[in-house]
Amino acid sequence: MSSTRPFAHPDAQSPLACDGVSLDTLAKKYGTPLYVYSAEQILERLRLFTAAFESIPHLVCYSVKANSALAILKLLDRNGSGFDIVSGGELERILRVNKAAAQRVVFSGVGKTAAEIDLALRSGILIFNVESAGELDLLAERASRLRKRARIALRVNPDVFAETHPYISTGLREHKFGIDIRQARSVYKAAAKQKFLEPCGVSVHIGSQIRSADPFGAAAERIAQLVGDLRADGLPINSVDVGGGLGIEYHADHSFRPEEKIRQYASALLKALRPLGNLQLLLEPGRFIVAQAGALVTRVLYVKKNGEKTFVVTDAAMNDLIRPALYQAHHDIVPVVRRKGARKKTVDVVGPVCESGDFFARDRELPELKPGDLAAILDAGAYGLSLSSNYNSRPRPAEVLVEGKRARLIRRRETMDDLLAMEQM
Numbered sequence: 001m002s003s004t005r006p007f008a009h010p011d012a013q014s015p016l017a018c019d020g021v022s023l024d025t026l027a028k029k030y031g032t033p034l035y036v037y038s039a040e041q042i043l044e045r046l047r048l049f050t051a052a053f054e055s056i057p058h059l060v061c062y063s064v065k066a067n068s069a070l071a072i073l074k075l076l077d078r079n080g081s082g083f084d085i086v087s088g089g090e091l092e093r094i095l096r097v098n099k100a101a102a103q104r105v106v107f108s109g110v111g112k113t114a115a116e117i118d119l120a121l122r123s124g125i126l127i128f129n130v131e132s133a134g135e136l137d138l139l140a141e142r143a144s145r146l147r148k149r150a151r152i153a154l155r156v157n158p159d160v161f162a163e164t165h166p167y168i169s170t171g172l173r174e175h176k177f178g179i180d181i182r183q184a185r186s187v188y189k190a191a192a193k194q195k196f197l198e199p200c201g202v203s204v205h206i207g208s209q210i211r212s213a214d215p216f217g218a219a220a221e222r223i224a225q226l227v228g229d230l231r232a233d234g235l236p237i238n239s240v241d242v243g244g245g246l247g248i249e250y251h252a253d254h255s256f257r258p259e260e261k262i263r264q265y266a267s268a269l270l271k272a273l274r275p276l277g278n279l280q281l282l283l284e285p286g287r288f289i290v291a292q293a294g295a296l297v298t299r300v301l302y303v304k305k306n307g308e309k310t311f312v313v314t315d316a317a318m319n320d321l322i323r324p325a326l327y328q329a330h331h332d333i334v335p336v337v338r339r340k341g342a343r344k345k346t347v348d349v350v351g352p353v354c355e356s357g358d359f360f361a362r363d364r365e366l367p368e369l370k371p372g373d374l375a376a377i378l379d380a381g382a383y384g385l386s387l388s389s390n391y392n393s394r395p396r397p398a399e400v401l402v403e404g405k406r407a408r409l410i411r412r413r414e415t416m417d418d419l420l421a422m423e424q425m
């Protein structure tokens with residue numbers, strides 16, 4: 001297995017495989033479009049995190065939004081991972097997997113409702129990342145009503161610029177996230193007066209798909225400064241949550257060494273945070289853990305020409321994987337079966353949805369694909385199915401998890417009955 005992607009051709013004749021399990025076989029058995037994930041790759045990424053931070057007490061809280069499949073959550077739970085959640089629904093998923101895992105849950109999000117807060121208080125989560133003064137008031141009220149103490153961190157907005165797509169950058173003052181770091185001290189003082197609140201942490205998250213370690217280091221320095229100030233104010237701050245956001249490389253032709261990336265990330269963070277001494281570090285990686293463990297396998301329906309352009313129409317669409325449409329994101333696409341002497345052609349790979357934004361690749365040079373061929377859209381393990389929809393009344397794909405040499409269905413394909421179950425005429 002490659003250390004970057006578990007998807008490879010075992011040899012020149014064999015179809016593309018996930019940890020040696022043929023995607024052709026899986027597509028025949030489970031149909032397409034089909035998400036396929038490697039358990040081994042997910043665990044390897046978790047281990048990389050743990051290894052990079054072993055010199056400091058820490059907990060990796062996998063960001064559930066990246067991929068919330070129960071089987072993946074269970075795999076991570078069994079291997080000691082905590083979880084970053086942003087809704088009551090995500091908490092329900094964790095509780096279904098293992099009630100005791102609530103102790104390893106951090107709850108972020110700008111719009112927590114009273115019902116969600118109550119569920120989290122009753123479940124005994126590790127810590128709330130509070131994103132506004134209003135939320136702090138509501139949490140204080142709910143905690144005292146339920147007579148449950150809540151450990152809290154304020155999620156501060158450090159006003160740090162992170163080079164990424166504007167939709168997934170979160171650490172600037174103009175963004176809706178967190179509390180302005182300049183106001184944090186006074187909000188902490190208000191929190192400390194509340195009997196059922198225990199302000200013990202600081203949290204931050206500056207964005208997603210950030211490929212340089214520098215902005216993480218800059219944010220950590222600001223956090224370290226704040227922790228010093230808060231401790232001087234008499235608050236026993238012993239937890240720093242640095243959020244998620246570490247990026248991957250979506251282009252195979254760029255060299256990407258995950259071990260190296262994570263080492264740089266860890267060293268930027270620890271340089272700023274280690275001087276604080278007594279501290280538990282919380283990490284919220286999502287994409288880095290699951291993105292490269294997954295592929296979306298799709299079958300070519302048609303190949304058509306319009307003017308100068310050639311369109312490869314697949315049975316997967318933007319409702320199954322919206323990243324290219326939403327962020328102009330690049331995903332490598334690989335034919336599952338390599339045809340001897342196949343010529344390369346410049347094509348658009350598109351889905352059947354009625355939007356011109358429904359594309360997976362534009363003007364991409366790919367080995368020729370013909371109707372009936374299978375192709376794998378790589379690095380689709382994060383924000384793939386979790387961001388999917390039923391647009392155009394399209395049932396969602398099935399999901400398969402490869403564990404060792406075995407593959408099993410972890411979510412069956414949706415049916416029209418599933419889609420219509422909530423409706424009345």
Ligand code: LLP
Pocket residue numbers: 063066084108109168205207208209243244245246284285286287288323327382383387
């Ligand atoms: N923690 C918080 C508070 C977050 O908001 C996020 C992601 C994470 C952790 C995990 O970030 P990661 O390690 O996965 O970068 N749909 C977009 C990404 C949205 C990220 C939202 N927040 C995409 O497909 O690129």
